[in-house]
Amino acid sequence: MTTTPHGLLAWSLEAVVFDCDGTLMDSERHWQEARSRAFREYGLQPPPRFAEQATGLHYEDCGRLMARTVNKPELAEDLTAALLDHFLALVTDDPVTMPGAVQLVRLLSGRLPLAVASNCPRVVVEGSLERAGLRAHFQHIVVPDTGDGVRPKPHPDTYAVAARLCGVRPHRALAIEDSLTGVEAAHRAGLRVLGVGPRPQGDGATRADLWLPALHAPELLTWAQSSGTPKPLPES
Known part of the structure; x- marks a missing residue:
């Protein structure tokens, strides 16, 4: 594995939007x-x-x-x-985080706006993140909601809404995903996309700008340490 920065990780972004299942949580x-x-x-x-x-x-x-x-x-x-x-x-x-999830989120927390865009019910996402000690690091959680017109992935809605809530234009935000369904959603919303985990088979994988084996990949952690300006978490 090389630790030379990929063009995606040399890019100055303004927000990060994580998927939950298979990306943050091993669910x-x-x-x-x-x-x-x-x-x-x-x-x-x-x-x-x-x-x-x-x-x-x-x-x-x-x-x-x-x-x-x-x-x-x-x-x-x-x-x-x-x-x-x-x-x-x-x-x-049995709530379990994916390898590197806690470390990466904590490194980015306070440096950049963080959000979650998930296809899971809100109660599942919030409960899982709370039990993992990660909930306080995310300013926004977006899930499908027919009442608000937010459609599930692979529709782009969850990522488009997450970027808007973070106050950034989609092309200035990075999506972190593990599935082709999620990669497609983020790509269609206009976000840059980092795939993590085993690279799926099929042409859909090319929708991601970069694939890394895990959230604790050295180049990803190095990038996180240099991103943004650390700011204190808001008081709960």
């Missing part, structure tokens, strides 16, 4: 288990490679996909409800 494994439990609850077997299709999807879209792939469209609402119930139970019992 994708909980989604996988929740999907398996929901399928079993209805006596169904997940089709081959279903996890790859479902990664990054909003849970309602995932529930519909589950029903469609087993040719049971009438079970879409039931599978969606079961999926969310199982996930909430799992993530409450």
